[in-house]
Amino acid sequence: MTLLRVEKVSKHFGSLIAVNDVSMTVEPGELRAVIGPNGAGKTTFFNLISGFLTPTFGRVMFDGEDVTQLLPARRVWRGIARTFQITEVFPELTIRENLRIAVEVASGYRLRVWQSQDADGEVKARVVDLLEMSGLTEKADRLVGELAHGDQRATEIMMALALKPRLLLLDEPTAGMGDQETYDITQLIRKLHRDQKLTIVLIEHDMRVVFHLADRIMVLDQGKFLAEGTPQDIAANEAVQAAYLGKAAA
Amino acid sequence: MGAIDFNKRAANLLVWLLLGTMPYWMTAIGGYVELGSRAVVLGLGAMSLNFLLGYTGVLSFGHAAYFGLGAYGAGMMIRYVAPSTGLAIATGILVGTVAAAIIGPLIIRLRGVYFAMVTIAFGQVFYFIAFRWNAVTGGDDGLTGWTRLPIDLGFTQIDILHNPIAFYYLVLVLFAVAVGIMAFLLRSPFGRTLLAIRENERRARFLGIPVDRHIWISWIISCGFVSLAGALYALLNNFVDPRALYWTQSGDFVIMAVLGGMRSFWGPLLGAAIFVVLQDYLSSQTENWMSFLGLFFVLIVLFFPRGVLGIIRRKVTP
Amino acid sequence: MTQVVLFNIFNGLIVGAFYALMALGLSLILNLSGVINFAHGGFLAIGGYVAYTLIPYVGFWGALVLAPVLTAILGVLVERVLIRRLYGRDPLYSLLLTFGLAFIFEDGTRFIWGAQSLPFQVPGWLMAPLSSDYFFLTGYRLFMVLIVAIAVIGLFLILSYTKLGVRIRAGTLDLETVSVLGVNVRILRNMNFGMGVYLAGLAGVLAVGQLGLQPTIGSSLIMPSFVAIIVGGLGSLPGTLLGGFLIGVASGVTTVFFPSATEAVIYVMMAAVLMVRPRGLLGEEGRF
Numbered sequence: 001m002t003l004l005r006v007e008k009v010s011k012h013f014g015s016l017i018a019v020n021d022v023s024m025t026v027e028p029g030e031l032r033a034v035i036g037p038n039g040a041g042k043t044t045f046f047n048l049i050s051g052f053l054t055p056t057f058g059r060v061m062f063d064g065e066d067v068t069q070l071l072p073a074r075r076v077w078r079g080i081a082r083t084f085q086i087t088e089v090f091p092e093l094t095i096r097e098n099l100r101i102a103v104e105v106a107s108g109y110r111l112r113v114w115q116s117q118d119a120d121g122e123v124k125a126r127v128v129d130l131l132e133m134s135g136l137t138e139k140a141d142r143l144v145g146e147l148a149h150g151d152q153r154a155t156e157i158m159m160a161l162a163l164k165p166r167l168l169l170l171d172e173p174t175a176g177m178g179d180q181e182t183y184d185i186t187q188l189i190r191k192l193h194r195d196q197k198l199t200i201v202l203i204e205h206d207m208r209v210v211f212h213l214a215d216r217i218m219v220l221d222q223g224k225f226l227a228e229g230t231p232q233d234i235a236a237n238e239a240v241q242a243a244y245l246g247k248a249a250a
Numbered sequence: 251m252g253a254i255d256f257n258k259r260a261a262n263l264l265v266w267l268l269l270g271t272m273p274y275w276m277t278a279i280g281g282y283v284e285l286g287s288r289a290v291v292l293g294l295g296a297m298s299l300n301f302l303l304g305y306t307g308v309l310s311f312g313h314a315a316y317f318g319l320g321a322y323g324a325g326m327m328i329r330y331v332a333p334s335t336g337l338a339i340a341t342g343i344l345v346g347t348v349a350a351a352i353i354g355p356l357i358i359r360l361r362g363v364y365f366a367m368v369t370i371a372f373g374q375v376f377y378f379i380a381f382r383w384n385a386v387t388g389g390d391d392g393l394t395g396w397t398r399l400p401i402d403l404g405f406t407q408i409d410i411l412h413n414p415i416a417f418y419y420l421v422l423v424l425f426a427v428a429v430g431i432m433a434f435l436l437r438s439p440f441g442r443t444l445l446a447i448r449e450n451e452r453r454a455r456f457l458g459i460p461v462d463r464h465i466w467i468s469w470i471i472s473c474g475f476v477s478l479a480g481a482l483y484a485l486l487n488n489f490v491d492p493r494a495l496y497w498t499q500s501g502d503f504v505i506m507a508v509l510g511g512m513r514s515f516w517g518p519l520l521g522a523a524i525f526v527v528l529q530d531y532l533s534s535q536t537e538n539w540m541s542f543l544g545l546f547f548v549l550i551v552l553f554f555p556r557g558v559l560g561i562i563r564r565k566v567t568p
Numbered sequence: 569m570t571q572v573v574l575f576n577i578f579n580g581l582i583v584g585a586f587y588a589l590m591a592l593g594l595s596l597i598l599n600l601s602g603v604i605n606f607a608h609g610g611f612l613a614i615g616g617y618v619a620y621t622l623i624p625y626v627g628f629w630g631a632l633v634l635a636p637v638l639t640a641i642l643g644v645l646v647e648r649v650l651i652r653r654l655y656g657r658d659p660l661y662s663l664l665l666t667f668g669l670a671f672i673f674e675d676g677t678r679f680i681w682g683a684q685s686l687p688f689q690v691p692g693w694l695m696a697p698l699s700s701d702y703f704f705l706t707g708y709r710l711f712m713v714l715i716v717a718i719a720v721i722g723l724f725l726i727l728s729y730t731k732l733g734v735r736i737r738a739g740t741l742d743l744e745t746v747s748v749l750g751v752n753v754r755i756l757r758n759m760n761f762g763m764g765v766y767l768a769g770l771a772g773v774l775a776v777g778q779l780g781l782q783p784t785i786g787s788s789l790i791m792p793s794f795v796a797i798i799v800g801g802l803g804s805l806p807g808t809l810l811g812g813f814l815i816g817v818a819s820g821v822t823t824v825f826f827p828s829a830t831e832a833v834i835y836v837m838m839a840a841v842l843m844v845r846p847r848g849l850l851g852e853e854g855r856f
Contacts, residue, residue, distance in 0.1 A: 077458050370791075
């Protein structure tokens, strides 16, 4: 059964058409990459799925239900979590506190003013799990704002994971990172995908990452659908090569 | 971690010790008990504002409205309905909180300077009602002809009217309850969602927190406690006038919070204490205390933006 | 009755013109620099007092030209010395700083010129009614509306056709890009602040001929200016203009039927507008 079905969505900003009649289906357990040259409309496309924007035309179906008009928080409740191109975390709190908030919200405790010892213990244990999974345990009690970019990004991904999403959207997870950090984040994503059987859609510029991770790739160009297929298909696709003008270092 | 916890406990102990013994040292250092009551009442107001300002990250510049409504609610209860201090306080809280709950939905979608501008403008409605509705509110002259009343506990009476120390302790008990509730809330999962909103609204939204609704709740809580402060302020003075509702009063609360330190729990109380003492001193020394107060605002912004406790904390934790 | 209503509508238009002039200046500064200038009313008062001081030497017309310019120079200095340091910091701080300045200005004018209302000489021929039926149509009132109209048209022309104006509008939309394109943002903000304060100073000179001159004139006009901005639409100058006239007329009309609600009515109007359009009548709708 298809998890995400995007049906012919378009987004207009005044006279600018950022996304033009794009469709996509994602199956459970899949890791899908969305690529395209700058200005291809990738992030706008993501925003339509996550609810940051609503499409001008078209529908977004998640798990068989129409979520096109739902607010971001409600989409999160249904199981769509995301990260941002520019890392969005809680900078003046520690990693542990960042994760704790995510776990509590995911557990439905967001309006609770009192918590039993048991519930509190469960939350803390889950936070420890997430820390271990991401290798952030040693830095758990440092303020996120003081950490390196890669650790902040890892924290953001783990916060999204804490929501127990059925679909994880990653917007350029390795943007602005050095080689080592890019490698670490790529390994983390691969681990989540393999071990947790998580369905992931990611936007990425770094073609090494894309070809290393993705099951299937969709290519956008100037807001329009250009191609879709396995990494091998895409690498061999002439239209894609033309769009990138050889810029994609495979 | 351990050291910070210890410091926090020591600080809490010190605050409660100082507050608990205030009537016994205040006169010794040249003050008077009413000045202490005033500092605690306005401190409660500033701490309530800070629940929203410092812990939810929402810039309200209109808290005087709910402070004033609390004050008028309490005063009018005694003046027109029932001679009971307890009922007066309850009415004050109710009036301020209900008004905040009603206005909330109109403003919670706004942010930053716009939120500030709209909250301050809304406050003016209540100011003009109090100012114009002479027959009921006493207009510009204020609501007079009433006093706070002794509290009847059945077996004994506490004369808070003639005994300023007894009144101070009544204020302190209510202060403790209010502050305790705020601290409790901030340590709960709900309180942490407020921190999340302050830290990064976009992230909070995409964790599944309905941000507008949580800001609304935080706004109501904050305004509820500030209206308690307003009710106590009316009882303290046995008088209310429209200035309690005026927008400059809102600015006073904000400067108290900033002066003491917005990011620390006790900061606004310290800020209020400094503000109250300074205002008391300036207005007795010079006709032009307003200029000095204005200068004080400017200097704080330029040189002490983190507030007194913010600076101390920076020195303690490098 | 018609005459009374007309009289009050006209009054409302004049008051609205003040609000609009004040609010346009506030809006300019708010849109480009994100600063709510609480001291705007203080600048207005200073404009009025400076004009009062200048009249014996340069006459009414000289004061009308000079006073707003001098006020603007003071504004430019204040921006340069104080407000500039706060850009990029939490908006809370510029709010508090201008709040303090408002106190200093009000108290300062009281200290220099005294607390009592001062007489303000407007040329006699301007004060005569133009028609005996419509006694309220004095030359001065028409003259004020004319000056406000000239100032507003001038402002919109500057913003549309001069290099400075185009940069200000571009900076309002996207300051970062403007700065990358090589525009000196510091100077831009400085000039823009000066323009905003100029409008306050001009409003001050006009207002004292109508409302009289006292230190509190600034703080009594600033709140309605906020309301004008909110009603008209955050971020929209035409909206601010519309908002100013709307609330002016609304309070004028209310004076006829329900005098004690004259001040409160504009806030009720604001609530009504916010209920329907959270970002004001001509404000742009944005979700975040």
